[in-house]
Protein backbone atom coordinates (compact mmCIF):
# COMPACT_ATOMS: atom_id res chain seq x y z
CA UNK A 1 0.00 0.00 0.00
CA UNK A 2 1.08 3.55 -0.64
CA UNK A 3 3.40 2.73 -3.54
CA UNK A 4 3.81 5.18 -6.43
CA UNK A 5 1.83 2.93 -8.74
CA UNK A 6 -1.20 2.92 -6.50
CA UNK A 7 -1.11 6.65 -6.05
CA UNK A 8 -1.08 7.26 -9.78
CA UNK A 9 -4.09 5.03 -10.13
CA UNK A 10 -5.90 6.74 -7.25
CA UNK A 11 -5.70 10.10 -8.95
CA UNK A 12 -7.41 8.88 -12.11
CA UNK A 13 -9.96 6.44 -10.77
CA UNK A 14 -13.12 7.62 -9.03
CA UNK A 15 -13.44 6.09 -5.55
CA UNK A 16 -15.65 3.03 -5.24
CA UNK A 17 -18.95 3.71 -3.46
CA UNK A 18 -19.41 2.13 -0.05
CA UNK A 19 -21.73 -0.79 -0.62
CA UNK A 20 -23.32 -3.05 1.89
CA UNK A 21 -24.37 -6.66 1.37
CA UNK A 22 -27.68 -6.80 -0.52
CA UNK A 23 -27.54 -3.24 -1.92
CA UNK A 24 -29.04 -2.98 -5.39
CA UNK A 25 -26.83 -1.58 -8.13
CA UNK A 26 -28.34 0.18 -11.08
CA UNK A 27 -26.94 -0.87 -14.34
CA UNK A 28 -26.35 2.13 -16.55
CA UNK A 29 -25.50 0.58 -19.87
CA UNK A 30 -24.96 -2.82 -21.42
CA UNK A 31 -23.09 -2.98 -24.70
CA UNK A 32 -23.74 -6.21 -26.56
CA UNK A 33 -20.36 -6.80 -28.09
CA UNK A 34 -18.58 -10.03 -28.64
CA UNK A 35 -14.90 -9.88 -29.37
CA UNK A 36 -13.47 -12.30 -31.88
CA UNK A 37 -9.78 -12.78 -32.28
CA UNK A 38 -8.81 -11.61 -35.74
CA UNK A 39 -6.45 -13.94 -37.60
CA UNK A 40 -3.34 -12.16 -38.88
CA UNK A 41 -3.93 -10.72 -42.36
CA UNK A 42 -2.77 -12.83 -45.30
CA UNK A 43 0.61 -11.98 -46.79
CA UNK A 44 1.10 -9.53 -49.62
CA UNK A 45 4.26 -9.62 -51.76
CA UNK A 46 5.86 -7.06 -49.45
CA UNK A 47 4.90 -8.65 -46.11
CA UNK A 48 5.84 -12.14 -47.33
CA UNK A 49 9.30 -10.96 -48.38
CA UNK A 50 9.69 -9.18 -45.03
CA UNK A 51 8.74 -12.40 -43.21
CA UNK A 52 11.23 -14.43 -45.28
CA UNK A 53 13.92 -11.86 -44.49
CA UNK A 54 13.15 -11.94 -40.78
CA UNK A 55 13.28 -15.75 -40.67
CA UNK A 56 16.45 -15.92 -42.75
CA UNK A 57 14.80 -17.89 -45.56
CA UNK A 58 15.84 -17.15 -49.13
CA UNK A 59 18.08 -14.34 -50.34
CA UNK A 60 17.18 -11.22 -52.35
CA UNK A 61 17.88 -13.13 -55.58
CA UNK A 62 15.51 -15.96 -54.61
CA UNK A 63 12.49 -14.05 -53.22
CA UNK A 64 10.88 -13.60 -56.65
CA UNK A 65 11.43 -17.25 -57.73
CA UNK A 66 10.03 -18.46 -54.36
CA UNK A 67 6.85 -16.45 -54.91
CA UNK A 68 6.40 -17.44 -58.56
CA UNK A 69 6.97 -21.10 -57.63
CA UNK A 70 4.23 -21.22 -54.99
CA UNK A 71 1.88 -19.51 -57.46
CA UNK A 72 2.80 -21.67 -60.48
CA UNK A 73 2.28 -24.81 -58.40
CA UNK A 74 -1.07 -23.44 -57.29
CA UNK A 75 -0.26 -23.59 -53.57
CA UNK A 76 -1.53 -20.03 -53.24
CA UNK A 77 -3.64 -17.67 -55.31
CA UNK A 78 -3.65 -13.92 -55.11
CA UNK A 79 -6.89 -12.28 -54.10
CA UNK A 80 -7.04 -8.52 -53.65
CA UNK A 81 -3.27 -8.47 -53.55
CA UNK A 82 -3.01 -11.08 -50.78
CA UNK A 83 -1.95 -14.72 -51.00
CA UNK A 84 -4.74 -17.16 -50.16
CA UNK A 85 -3.74 -20.80 -49.67
CA UNK A 86 -5.43 -23.24 -52.04
CA UNK A 87 -6.74 -26.61 -50.97
CA UNK A 88 -3.75 -28.13 -52.77
CA UNK A 89 -1.41 -25.88 -50.78
CA UNK A 90 -3.03 -26.85 -47.48
CA UNK A 91 -3.03 -30.58 -48.29
CA UNK A 92 0.61 -30.53 -49.43
CA UNK A 93 1.64 -28.65 -46.28
CA UNK A 94 -0.34 -31.01 -44.04
CA UNK A 95 1.33 -33.94 -45.76
CA UNK A 96 4.91 -32.66 -45.75
CA UNK A 97 5.16 -31.29 -42.20
CA UNK A 98 4.57 -34.58 -40.32
CA UNK A 99 6.53 -36.61 -42.89
CA UNK A 100 9.53 -34.27 -43.22
CA UNK A 101 9.56 -32.35 -39.93
CA UNK A 102 13.27 -31.43 -40.16
CA UNK A 103 13.32 -30.16 -43.73
CA UNK A 104 10.06 -28.25 -43.27
CA UNK A 105 11.19 -26.42 -40.13
CA UNK A 106 12.04 -22.75 -40.53
CA UNK A 107 15.23 -23.23 -38.51
CA UNK A 108 16.47 -25.93 -40.88
CA UNK A 109 15.94 -23.79 -43.97
CA UNK A 110 17.61 -20.76 -42.38
CA UNK A 111 20.57 -22.92 -41.30
CA UNK A 112 20.80 -24.34 -44.83
CA UNK A 113 20.90 -20.83 -46.29
CA UNK A 114 23.75 -19.96 -43.91
CA UNK A 115 25.73 -23.01 -44.93
CA UNK A 116 25.19 -22.23 -48.62
CA UNK A 117 26.50 -18.72 -47.94
CA UNK A 118 29.53 -20.29 -46.22
CA UNK A 119 30.13 -22.51 -49.25
CA UNK A 120 29.86 -19.49 -51.54
CA UNK A 121 32.42 -17.69 -49.36
CA UNK A 122 34.74 -20.68 -49.48
CA UNK A 123 34.47 -21.31 -45.75
CA UNK A 124 32.74 -24.66 -46.06
CA UNK A 125 33.27 -27.57 -48.43
CA UNK A 126 30.15 -28.60 -50.26
CA UNK A 127 30.67 -32.38 -50.53
CA UNK A 128 30.49 -33.22 -46.80
CA UNK A 129 27.72 -30.68 -46.32
CA UNK A 130 25.54 -32.30 -49.02
CA UNK A 131 26.33 -35.75 -47.69
CA UNK A 132 25.17 -34.68 -44.23
CA UNK A 133 21.93 -33.48 -45.74
CA UNK A 134 21.16 -36.20 -48.28
CA UNK A 135 21.75 -39.20 -46.03
CA UNK A 136 18.88 -38.51 -43.62
CA UNK A 137 16.77 -36.88 -46.36
CA UNK A 138 16.96 -39.96 -48.60
CA UNK A 139 15.92 -42.11 -45.66
CA UNK A 140 12.87 -40.03 -44.85
CA UNK A 141 11.79 -40.05 -48.52
CA UNK A 142 12.05 -43.84 -48.64
CA UNK A 143 10.15 -44.14 -45.37
CA UNK A 144 7.41 -41.77 -46.53
CA UNK A 145 7.01 -43.55 -49.87
CA UNK A 146 6.52 -46.82 -48.04
CA UNK A 147 4.45 -45.77 -45.06
CA UNK A 148 2.60 -42.50 -45.62
CA UNK A 149 -1.09 -42.60 -46.37
CA UNK A 150 -1.92 -41.52 -49.92
CA UNK A 151 -4.05 -38.42 -50.40
CA UNK A 152 -6.99 -39.13 -52.72
CA UNK A 153 -7.10 -36.84 -55.74
CA UNK A 154 -10.71 -35.81 -55.12
CA UNK A 155 -9.73 -34.33 -51.76
CA UNK A 156 -7.74 -31.71 -53.68
CA UNK A 157 -10.79 -30.52 -55.57
CA UNK A 158 -12.30 -27.25 -54.45
CA UNK A 159 -15.99 -26.62 -54.83
CA UNK A 160 -16.88 -23.46 -56.70
CA UNK A 161 -20.58 -23.34 -55.86
CA UNK A 162 -21.24 -23.43 -59.60
CA UNK A 163 -23.28 -26.04 -61.41
CA UNK A 164 -22.34 -27.39 -64.84
CA UNK A 165 -24.61 -25.88 -67.48
CA UNK A 166 -24.33 -29.02 -69.55
CA UNK A 167 -25.06 -31.84 -67.11
CA UNK A 168 -25.96 -30.33 -63.72
CA UNK A 169 -22.97 -31.76 -61.83
CA UNK A 170 -20.88 -29.58 -59.52
CA UNK A 171 -18.08 -27.53 -61.03
CA UNK A 172 -14.83 -27.94 -59.07
CA UNK A 173 -11.32 -26.50 -59.21
CA UNK A 174 -8.78 -29.14 -60.17
CA UNK A 175 -5.00 -28.95 -60.35
CA UNK A 176 -3.58 -29.89 -63.69
CA UNK A 177 -0.08 -30.03 -65.13
CA UNK A 178 -0.54 -26.52 -66.45
CA UNK A 179 -2.06 -25.10 -63.29
CA UNK A 180 -5.55 -24.94 -61.82
CA UNK A 181 -8.69 -25.04 -63.92
CA UNK A 182 -12.41 -25.45 -63.33
CA UNK A 183 -13.91 -28.73 -64.49
CA UNK A 184 -17.18 -30.60 -64.24
CA UNK A 185 -17.28 -33.37 -61.64
CA UNK A 186 -19.09 -35.42 -64.29
CA UNK A 187 -15.73 -35.98 -66.04
CA UNK A 188 -14.99 -38.09 -68.13
CA UNK A 189 -18.58 -38.19 -69.45
CA UNK A 190 -18.78 -34.38 -69.36
CA UNK A 191 -15.68 -32.54 -70.53
CA UNK A 192 -16.68 -28.96 -69.70
CA UNK A 193 -13.74 -26.92 -68.36
CA UNK A 194 -12.95 -23.25 -67.88
CA UNK A 195 -10.16 -21.11 -66.46
CA UNK A 196 -9.95 -20.07 -62.81
CA UNK A 197 -10.36 -16.35 -62.26
CA UNK A 198 -9.58 -14.19 -59.27
CA UNK A 199 -12.33 -11.72 -58.23
CA UNK A 200 -10.27 -8.94 -59.84
CA UNK A 201 -9.89 -10.85 -63.09
CA UNK A 202 -13.60 -11.57 -63.21
CA UNK A 203 -14.43 -7.91 -62.56
CA UNK A 204 -12.02 -6.86 -65.33
CA UNK A 205 -13.53 -9.36 -67.77
CA UNK A 206 -17.02 -8.15 -66.94
CA UNK A 207 -16.06 -4.57 -67.84
CA UNK A 208 -16.69 -5.54 -71.45
CA UNK A 209 -20.07 -7.08 -72.10
CA UNK A 210 -20.32 -10.27 -74.12
CA UNK A 211 -23.68 -9.15 -75.53
CA UNK A 212 -22.47 -7.81 -78.84
CA UNK A 213 -24.82 -6.56 -81.50
CA UNK A 214 -22.64 -7.04 -84.53
CA UNK A 215 -23.02 -8.87 -87.81
CA UNK A 216 -20.40 -10.56 -89.94
CA UNK A 217 -19.47 -8.34 -92.88
CA UNK A 218 -18.69 -11.45 -94.95
CA UNK A 219 -21.81 -13.59 -94.45
CA UNK A 220 -24.14 -11.33 -92.43
CA UNK A 221 -24.62 -13.84 -89.63
CA UNK A 222 -24.33 -12.53 -86.05
CA UNK A 223 -20.91 -12.37 -84.40
CA UNK A 224 -20.40 -13.83 -80.91
CA UNK A 225 -17.71 -13.62 -78.23
CA UNK A 226 -15.46 -16.69 -78.00
CA UNK A 227 -12.55 -17.41 -75.67
CA UNK A 228 -9.36 -18.84 -77.07
CA UNK A 229 -5.85 -19.39 -75.82
CA UNK A 230 -5.11 -15.71 -76.25
CA UNK A 231 -8.25 -14.45 -74.60
CA UNK A 232 -11.57 -13.31 -75.98
CA UNK A 233 -12.35 -12.41 -79.57
CA UNK A 234 -15.35 -11.99 -81.86
CA UNK A 235 -16.11 -14.90 -84.15
CA UNK A 236 -18.75 -15.41 -86.80
CA UNK A 237 -21.50 -17.79 -85.67
CA UNK A 238 -21.28 -19.26 -89.18
CA UNK A 239 -18.06 -21.04 -88.17
CA UNK A 240 -16.70 -23.35 -89.61
CA UNK A 241 -18.13 -22.27 -93.01
CA UNK A 242 -17.21 -18.65 -92.27
CA UNK A 243 -13.97 -18.16 -90.40
CA UNK A 244 -14.28 -14.42 -89.92
CA UNK A 245 -12.89 -13.34 -86.54
CA UNK A 246 -11.74 -10.05 -85.03
CA UNK A 247 -10.55 -8.63 -81.74
CA UNK A 248 -13.01 -7.59 -79.04
CA UNK A 249 -13.36 -3.82 -78.96
CA UNK A 250 -13.18 -2.02 -75.64
CA UNK A 251 -15.56 0.69 -76.84
CA UNK A 252 -13.09 3.51 -76.22
CA UNK A 253 -10.79 5.27 -78.69
CA UNK A 254 -7.03 5.01 -78.36
CA UNK A 255 -5.88 8.14 -76.48
CA UNK A 256 -2.77 8.32 -78.69
CA UNK A 257 -4.16 7.87 -82.22
CA UNK A 258 -7.96 7.64 -82.04
CA UNK A 259 -8.29 4.09 -83.40
CA UNK A 260 -10.27 1.45 -81.49
CA UNK A 261 -8.82 -0.02 -78.32
CA UNK A 262 -9.12 -3.82 -78.21
CA UNK A 263 -8.88 -6.42 -75.46
CA UNK A 264 -5.84 -8.71 -75.47
CA UNK A 265 -4.43 -11.26 -73.07
CA UNK A 266 -0.82 -11.84 -72.13
CA UNK A 267 0.49 -15.24 -73.15
CA UNK A 268 0.79 -17.96 -70.55
CA UNK A 269 -1.29 -19.43 -67.78
CA UNK A 270 -1.35 -16.35 -65.58
CA UNK A 271 -1.66 -13.99 -68.52
CA UNK A 272 -3.56 -10.83 -67.68
CA UNK A 273 -6.05 -8.95 -69.81
CA UNK A 274 -4.72 -5.69 -71.23
CA UNK A 275 -5.98 -3.12 -73.72
CA UNK A 276 -3.99 -2.24 -76.79
CA UNK A 277 -4.49 -0.17 -79.90
CA UNK A 278 -6.05 -1.91 -82.92
CA UNK A 279 -3.52 0.03 -84.97
CA UNK A 280 -0.63 -1.94 -83.42
CA UNK A 281 2.27 -2.08 -84.34
CA UNK A 282 2.06 1.44 -85.80
CA UNK A 283 0.60 2.66 -82.49
CA UNK A 284 2.04 1.06 -79.38
CA UNK A 285 -0.49 2.31 -76.82
CA UNK A 286 -1.19 -0.38 -74.20
CA UNK A 287 -2.67 -0.18 -70.70
CA UNK A 288 -3.85 -2.47 -67.91
CA UNK A 289 -7.54 -2.16 -67.02
CA UNK A 290 -8.45 -1.81 -63.35
CA UNK A 291 -11.61 -3.45 -61.99
CA UNK A 292 -12.74 -0.28 -60.24
CA UNK A 293 -14.43 2.56 -62.14
CA UNK A 294 -13.09 6.11 -62.46
CA UNK A 295 -13.92 7.96 -59.20
CA UNK A 296 -14.75 11.11 -61.20
CA UNK A 297 -16.83 9.89 -64.16
CA UNK A 298 -17.41 6.15 -63.54
CA UNK A 299 -15.81 5.09 -66.83
CA UNK A 300 -12.84 2.79 -67.48
CA UNK A 301 -9.70 3.22 -65.43
CA UNK A 302 -6.29 1.93 -66.54
CA UNK A 303 -2.68 1.90 -65.41
CA UNK A 304 0.34 2.10 -67.70
CA UNK A 305 3.54 0.17 -67.22
CA UNK A 306 4.16 -2.49 -64.60
CA UNK A 307 2.98 -0.94 -61.35
CA UNK A 308 -0.71 -0.65 -60.53
CA UNK A 309 -0.34 2.33 -58.23
CA UNK A 310 -1.23 5.14 -60.59
CA UNK A 311 -4.53 5.14 -62.38
CA UNK A 312 -5.80 7.24 -65.24
CA UNK A 313 -9.22 7.54 -66.80
CA UNK A 314 -9.51 6.34 -70.39
CA UNK A 315 -11.93 9.17 -71.13
CA UNK A 316 -9.77 12.06 -72.29
CA UNK A 317 -12.47 14.61 -71.50
CA UNK A 318 -12.51 13.45 -67.84
CA UNK A 319 -8.75 13.37 -67.48
CA UNK A 320 -8.67 11.76 -64.00
CA UNK A 321 -5.15 10.82 -62.99
CA UNK A 322 -4.07 9.79 -59.53
CA UNK A 323 -3.38 6.97 -57.10
CA UNK A 324 -5.43 3.84 -57.75
CA UNK A 325 -8.67 4.28 -55.78
CA UNK A 326 -8.94 1.48 -53.21
CA UNK A 327 -12.48 1.86 -51.84
CA UNK A 328 -13.96 1.44 -55.31
CA UNK A 329 -11.95 -1.76 -55.68
CA UNK A 330 -13.72 -3.40 -52.73
CA UNK A 331 -17.05 -2.64 -54.37
CA UNK A 332 -16.00 -3.69 -57.87
CA UNK A 333 -14.81 -7.14 -56.84
CA UNK A 334 -17.50 -7.82 -54.23
Ligand SMILES: [Zn+2]
Nearest residue numbers: 164167184190
Ligand atom coordinates in the same frame (compact mmCIF):
# COMPACT_ATOMS: atom_id res chain seq x y z
ZN1 LIG B 1 -20.93 -31.31 -66.79
Ligand SMILES: [Zn+2]
Nearest residue numbers: 216219236242
Ligand atom coordinates in the same frame (compact mmCIF):
# COMPACT_ATOMS: atom_id res chain seq x y z
ZN1 LIG C 1 -19.40 -14.78 -91.27
Ligand SMILES: [Zn+2]
Nearest residue numbers: 254257277283
Ligand atom coordinates in the same frame (compact mmCIF):
# COMPACT_ATOMS: atom_id res chain seq x y z
ZN1 LIG D 1 -3.45 4.04 -80.96
Ligand SMILES: [Zn+2]
Nearest residue numbers: 294297313318
Ligand atom coordinates in the same frame (compact mmCIF):
# COMPACT_ATOMS: atom_id res chain seq x y z
ZN1 LIG E 1 -13.05 9.57 -65.55
